[in-house]
């Protein structure tokens with residue numbers, strides 16, 4: 001492959017959205033940030049220069065990072081943040097991955113504005129496993145706040161209450177013409193009649209799963225999370241934060257203007273959510289909206305499912321399959337069962353808290369609420385054998401078996417323990433992980449993302465996972481390979497992967513509000529006796545805490 005060099009300068013620039021101007025953190029002054037276009041096999045060398053007032057790290061979401069965990073990016077997991085005035089160079093090679101990924105800041109809520117597409121095309125001598133599209137478009141769905149999102153999360157962290165919901169969703173940084181002061185800048189995708197085009201959808205929103213649709217057009221799904229899929233037609237996509245979906249679309253409708261519309265999929269009763277709708281326009285070049293002095297006809301609006309249409313969401317996720325039968329890794333060496341969900345913490349005596357009944361919101365996996373270290377990243381601490389940064393006692397199962405999807409559970413189960421706990425995986429072991437949503441406070445979907453890996457999604461279901469009944473539902477033939485799985489509200493998902501990538505890998509809910517509350521844990525995959533033998537040496541410019 002080729003070696004690509006990029007310079008990413010983190011800088012604040014004024015941006016006007018929803019009638020208001022505020023300063024936002026960007027890469028190179030661009031919002032969304034620059035698109036990286038690469039080929040499978042390329043090496044990327046990206047120097048990040050931090051000229052903003054925030055600590056920052058960048059994460060290359062979905063990149064496997066074989067032996068280069070140092071370049072993965074989550075703050076305090078694989079590196080300390082790049083301080084204002086500092087810099088760090090990420091170096092990694094794309095190995096065996098093709099499709100759409102993305103990059104984003106992995107520091108507090110900075111990714112609200114610091115993100116961009118990472119497109120990986122086949123090697124020079126290879127091609128797509130589908131008809132070559134005429135045009136390719138990146139469609140990055142985002143979320144916008146009138147206030148600085150770093151202040152939104154700061155305020156919520158102080159009070160322990162739920163952070164303010166966003167004020168808009170965006171398509172390539174623009175809310176679109178259903179919002180005030182936004183119609184002039186609505187994102188437009190120019191197309192020609194008869195073309196077959198590829199649209200690469202990315203959900204970069206912080207806290208919302210999104211339904212998205214293109215009026216009048218059928219989409220054929222050909223890839224998800226940079227793995228090809230068995231193509232299938234659909235009129236609507238559902239993307240959890242972190243997920244990507246590539247679709248082919250034939251421009252076979254009467255030449256006109258058609259909306260792409262995106263809005264939240266929200267399942268938790270009584271939990272406020274942003275129920276606005278972002279739009280962009282697919283505009284046929286037909287000579288039909290210029291020259292005649294007539295204003296263009298308003299675009300055609302798509303039908304979107306209701307905000308709580310669980311059946312539509314489940315039907316879509318279950319349609320995603322690998323293109324060919326896969327060789328499912330077996331037998332299972334590590335059978336893990338993780339509960340994922342919300343909880344509450346008592347307010348400290350000297351504080352006033354804004355969560356339910358004067359508590360603070362929290363979230364946990366197996367009743368452990370993850371706390372980021374502060375003195376070293378976990379990877380640095382492991383490499384330098386610094387004690388006291390993390391412990392290796394993350395539990396393989398919750399402390400007790402209970403009615404996970406029931407609402408009434410004992411205090412010990414909704415009041416998690418806090419800690420920086422890792423789970424050690426033997427290099428090469430086959431891991432099966434059942435992710436069980438809990439309903440302790442508000443049953444919500446949890447898009448669970450694993451760094452450093454793709455995993456097969458064997459099945460998902462509603463209710464309490466029951467091995468006797470539910471393992472029979474596992475797709476052992478053509479399960480999809482992804483890096484983020486939407487664990488359904490009041491339900492579960494089962495995944496399997498081989499721990500073949502040494503390093504320190506974060507598993508977390510990709511709703512930023514939940515990772516803020518501690519819905520995360522870390523896998524430590526060692527090769528060699530208690531070591532990360534085949535990892536490349538730490539880069540000399542690795543930021544220290």
Ligand code: C2O
Nearest residue numbers: 059061074242449
């Ligand atoms: Cu896309 Cu840990 O993140």
